[in-house]
Amino acid sequence: MTGDGDGTDRRSPAVFLERQTYRRRRLMDAARLLPVLGALLFAVPLLWPGAEDAGAAAPLPTSRAIRYIFLVWALLILGNIWFGLLTRGWSGPGRAEDEAEVPERGLG
Amino acid sequence: MATLNLMVLVCLAYVALLFIVAFAADRLAATGRSTWLRSPLIYTLSLSIYCTAWTFYGAVGYAARSGLEYVTIYLGPTLVMVGWWWGLRKLVRVGRSQRVTSVADLISSRYGKSNLLAICVTILAVIGITPYIALQLQSITLSFSIFFEDAPVGGFSDASVVFWVAAGLAVFAILFGTRNLDANERHHGVVTAIALEAVVKLIALLAVGVFVVWGLSGGVSETMARIDASPIGEWQVNGSRWATITFLAVAAFVCLPRMFQVMVVENDDERHLRTAAWAFPTYLLLISLFVVPIAVVGLEVMPEGSNPDMFVLTVPLSQGKDTLAMLSFLGGFSSATSMVIVAAMALSTMVSNHVVMPIWLSSQADRASVSGDVRHVILLARRVSIAVIMVLGYFYFRLSGGGAALASIGLISFAGIAQILPSLVGGLFWRGATRSGALAGLTLGFALWLYTLLLPGLGGGLMPDGVLSDGPFGIGWLRPQALFGIEGLDPIVHSVMWSMLLNTAAFCAASLLSFPSPLERLQGAQFVNVFDHSAGPRGWTGSVAQSEDLMIMSQRILGAREAQELFQREAALQGGRGHLPEPTPMFLERLERELSGSVGAAAAHAMIGQIVGGSSVSVEDLLAVADESAQLMEYSSQLEVKSTELARTAKQLREANEKLTQISLQKDAFLGQISHELRTPMTSIRAFSEILRDNEGLGPTDKVRYATIILDEALRLTRLLDDLLDLSVLENGQVNLNMRSGILGDVLDRAISTALAGEERPLVVKRRRAQEGVRMHTDLDRLAQVFINLIANAEKYCDSANPELTISVHDVGGRLVVDFIDNGSGIPAEVQSTVFEKFFRVNAEKAGGAGLGLAISYEIMQRLGGDIVYLQGQSGGAFRVSLPLEGDRLAAQ
Structure with missing residues (x-):
């Protein structure tokens, strides 16, 4: 699906340029939000009842904690894979504005 | 059971393999055919030096003691990698565009190339990392001793093992870390060897994990059941520690010199980050996946009181799996060696660049260009630095006795290194961050870390017990582990909270209050806006x-x-x-x-x-x-120009509009006037004609009177039509001029007598005949027509009780000028501009003519090569007629 989208965009860059740029911006927003989401999800364990707490709730079994943490972890990794795939073509012809000065660095 | 000789042999063989790999990679990189050496895979694997022996052995011990808390150490870097687009990408771009060689170099470069800052960071790093290196040495020693604790072998002692390990690592780091002074400071050999070690440690830990889960526990669900039944089967993580350690891991992952070395300095291609962003978290996930099962099984299987830090080794050994244990040992060995090598390399770069070189440079009395090989000095400085760092680690290990739990040393180290974070992040994202701010923040954070965490944590009499319990000099609120009287916090949480808070506060406050040097400001712009311009600063x-x-x-x-x-x-x-x-x-x-x-x-x-x-x-x-302000200023000046232009245009438009409105009104008034003018004579002509026709008995006197009236009215009509025709002819330029020579005074005489003939209220005309003897060549009849018009106007419109008209003649600038000035109130200013328009009349009621006189006069003067204007600023109505003098006229002809 991603490949198809790229292909269409490349065939007619002029027509879809604005939409493409817009999508890129939103994709960057999503990439910036992802660590925030991760931090929030990893902060959820702060709410769990612990063995040392004197509260009424029974402490959470470690196996469930493991399942939750590793699931979130895997989801974040998948999110990054997805973002990496979408942005793979960005260094190609229709590069983002922030990569415009790449040639300047080629000194050594 | 493995023998000492076998162990040593395996270790030596493994190190030899690393040597060969590093050597081959260096050779390959030199030939330039090493595309896979620069692959994202190698980059990702090299990042795994984050997982040291602390991870390999310590994580299991950590889990056995505190349950799932160990996972925070890996969640932090995961978050950093997940947010690579936001942070790491910028860091790597800055590092590459500024050719940064270490984290100290980055900080120094950002804050105006201040070497003082670089020295601060270097000292902080050395003090923070030395215990960490000692920790690696300790873990190798421990793992050796595990194999021999049951069967003591002659010639084995902890001290000798540590010594030889430290020496071996130093040799490796010196050989491959300081072989050459690459402009990019990249070490393909070392990085490739590290990548290999990363694979080894991952496989080793996974192998032990698989053995524990499927070999000993019998599957995933059984393992989960065992976990829940174990001493760590319930969620027991302290929330403040969970959050603090996650934050520490984030900070350490970015600021640790060895991480900076592999992540930024050794980075070949920014795009590798894209792969590493998901591949490295995956690596971390795999590394920490089996930690809890190994810890739980170890707690069950191993006898009471055995060191949980060594479960990764001792569990396979206790089950008789010697090969697995050997693999596990190699994994631990890999983790320790790779960390020590890179850390020593990174630290030696910092020490030689920021401490040794400046001292050497200033010790050279003469200029830097005198003969002598600086390369040699730098390389020597680095080699000595590596050796010194290893010696420091060795002595730290010997002095501390290696008794403390692995994880706590690691955390203390992390907390120290994290003090760099405010200056680093502030430098990357805030242009207002200054050198003074960074210096203040670093110093304060470093001091607080020393006081609240490192010194109390080391024990061994470095901090007297009295200070710890009662505060220095008995000041209670300065107690190292209860600053400002806040007690009951975990020491790590307490130290990190206060040091980071005050560090950041000092950084911000000093930055806000101080004023940066031009170089600092330039570098600040370069760093913060690195994606806009990567040009030289x-x-x-x-x-x-x-x-x-x-x-x-x-x-x-x-x-x-x-x-x-x-x-x-x-x-x-x-x-x-x-x-x-x-x-x-x-x-x-x-x-x-x-x-x-x-x-x-x-x-x-x-x-x-x-x-x-x-x-x-x-x-x-x-x-x-000042690009922003410059752009702003330019923009605003452009706006200003545009707005004045607009204002001018608007004014012109308004004037034009006013004129148009007046003209339109004049036209309307004229149409009304002209129809009135036409109708009045027509009405009387018709009426008197009817009387003449219908009344038979009219006397001859009456007949004559009526006929005269009819004739007068017809003449008036003719005059009006003549005027209109005249104007039309003049305007179309079809007029024929009858040019003659004459005297001005004669023309005026004729004009006055014509204009004032038959008027009952006499207008007094004042003249100076002496001036009027000017001879001229023009259409005298037309000129007289203009004069008649002006005099008639004065006679008609002058509202003074004793109307007077002054006619004066001058020679102004080679032109003959005739002024007609009356003593009335003149023409109102708002209509002065339309005086010469057709159909103009000052006052419709008072009018006798059709408002064509002045328009005709204007046209005539244009044809005669002269001009007629309304003179402003005179006492009454004033017109000036100007004509070229005869000489000019002749010359022109």
């Missing part, structure tokens, strides 16, 4: 610089061949014929970056500065710094 004034001196100096740092190549390339770029390029600012800037790869930004800056005689900030640079 400052200008050298190259006019004084001597290319030869630069050449000599570069040869000593880069090596003769490399320096000559570089200079020739530059000369070719400049289009010169010789082999020495002109010392243009651009060349000096590139040279400085090239040198900074070898000796660090601050030293390179200082060395070139010595030869060139100081750097200057060019106007362009200042403009670049």
Whole structure:
């Protein structure tokens, strides 16, 4: 699906340029939000009842904690894979504005 | 059971393999055919030096003690990698564009190439990392001793093992970390060896994990059941520690010198981050996946009181799986060695660039361009630094006795390194961050970390017990682990909270209060807006610089061949014929970056500065710094110009509109007037004609009277129509002028007698006949028509009780000027501009004519080559008629 989208965009860059740029911006927003989401999800364990707490709730079994943490972890990794795939073509012809000065660095 | 000889043999064989891999990779990189050496995979694997022996052995011990808390150490880096687009990408871009060689170099470079800051960071790093290195040595020693605790072998002792391990690691780091002074400071050999070690440790830990889960526990669900039944089967993590350690891991992952080395300095291609962003978290996930099962099974299987830090080794050993144990041992060995090597390399770069080189440079009484190989000095400094760091680690281990739990040393180290974070992040994202701010924050954070965490944590009498329990000099609120009287916090949480809070506060406050130097501001703009411009930040004034001196100096740092190549390339770029390029600012800037790869930004800056005689900030640079304000100012001035233009146009439009409105009104008024004018004579003509026709008995006197009236009215009509026709002819330029010579006074006489004939209220005309004897050549009849018009107007419109008209004649600028000034109230200012328009009348009721007189006069004067204007500022109505003098006229003909 991603490949198809790229292909269409490349065939007619002029027509879809604005939409493409817009999508890129939103994709960057999503990439910036992802660590925030991760931090929030990893902060959820702060709410769990612990063995040392004197509260009424029974402490959470470690196996469930493991399942939750590793699931979130895997989801974040998948999110990054997805973002990496979408942005793979960005260094190609229709590069983002922030990569415009790449040639300047080629000194050594 | 393995013998000591076998163990040593395996270790030596493994190290030999690493040597071969590193050597081959270096050779391959030198030939330039090493595409896979620069692959994202190698990059990702090299990042795994984050997982040291602390991870390999310590994580299991950590889990056995505190349950799932260990996972925070890996969640932090995961978050950093997940947010790579936001943070790491910028860090790597800055590192590459500024040719940064270490985290100290980055901080120094950002804050105006301040070497003081670099020294601070270096000291902080050395103090923070030395315990960490000791920790690695300890883990190797422990793992050795595990194999022999049951069967003591002659010649084995902890001390000797540690010594030989430290020496071996130092040799490896020296051999591959300081073989050459690469401009990019990249070490393909070491990085490849580390990648191999990363694979080994991952496979080893996974193998133990698989053995524990499927071999000992019998599957995933059984393992989960065992976990829940174990002492760590319930969620027991302290929330504040969970959050604090996650934050520490984030900070350490970015700031640790060894992480900075592999992540930024050794980065070949920014795009590798894209792969590493998901591949490295995956690596971390896999590494920590089996930690809890191993810990739980270890707690079950192993006898009471055995060290949980060594479960990874002891569990397979206790089950008789010697090969697995050996693999596990190699994994631990890999983790420890890779960390020590890279950390020693990174630290030695910092020490040699920021401490040794500046001292050496200043100790040279004469200039840097005198003979002597700086390369040699740098390499020697690095080698000695590596050795010194290893010795420090060794002594730390010996002195501390290696008793403390692995994880706590690691966390103390993390907390120290995290003090760099505010300056680093502030420098990358805040242009207002200054050198003073960074210095204040770093110093305060470092001091607080020492006071609240490192010294109390070390024990061993470094901090007297009295200070710990009652505070220094008995001041209770200064107790190291209960600052400001806040007690009951976990020591790590307490220290991190206070040091980071006050560090950040000092950083921000000092930044806000201080004023940065121009170089700092330039560098700040370069760092914060790295994606906008990666061009050089400052200008050298190259006019004084001597290319030869630069050449000599570069040869000593880069090596003769490399320096000559570089200079020739530059000369070719400049289009010169010789082999020495002109010392243009651009060349000096590139040279400085090239040198900074070898000796660090601050030293390179200082060395070139010595030869060139100081750097200057060019106007362009200042403009670049002030680009926003400059753009704003330019924009606003453009706006201003546009708005004045608009205002002018609007004024013109308004005037035009007013004129149009007046003209339109005049036209309407004229149409009304003209129909009235036409109708009045027509009405009387018709009425008197009817009387003449219908009344038979009219006397001859009456008949004559009526006929005269009819005739007068017909004449009036004819006159009006004549005027209209006249104007139309004049306007279309079809008039024929009857040019004659004459005297002005005669024309005036005729005009006055014509205009004032038959008026009952006499207008007094004042003249000076002496002036009027001017001879002229023009259409005298037309000129008289103009005069008649003006005099008749004065007679008609002058509202004075005793109307007077003054006619004066002058010669103004070679032109004959005749002024007609009456003593009335004149023409109102708002209609002065339309006096000469057709159909103009000041006052419709008072009017006798059709409002064509002045328009006709104007047209006539234009035809005669003269002009007629309304004179402003006179007492009454005033018209000026000007004509070319006869001489001009003749000359023109």
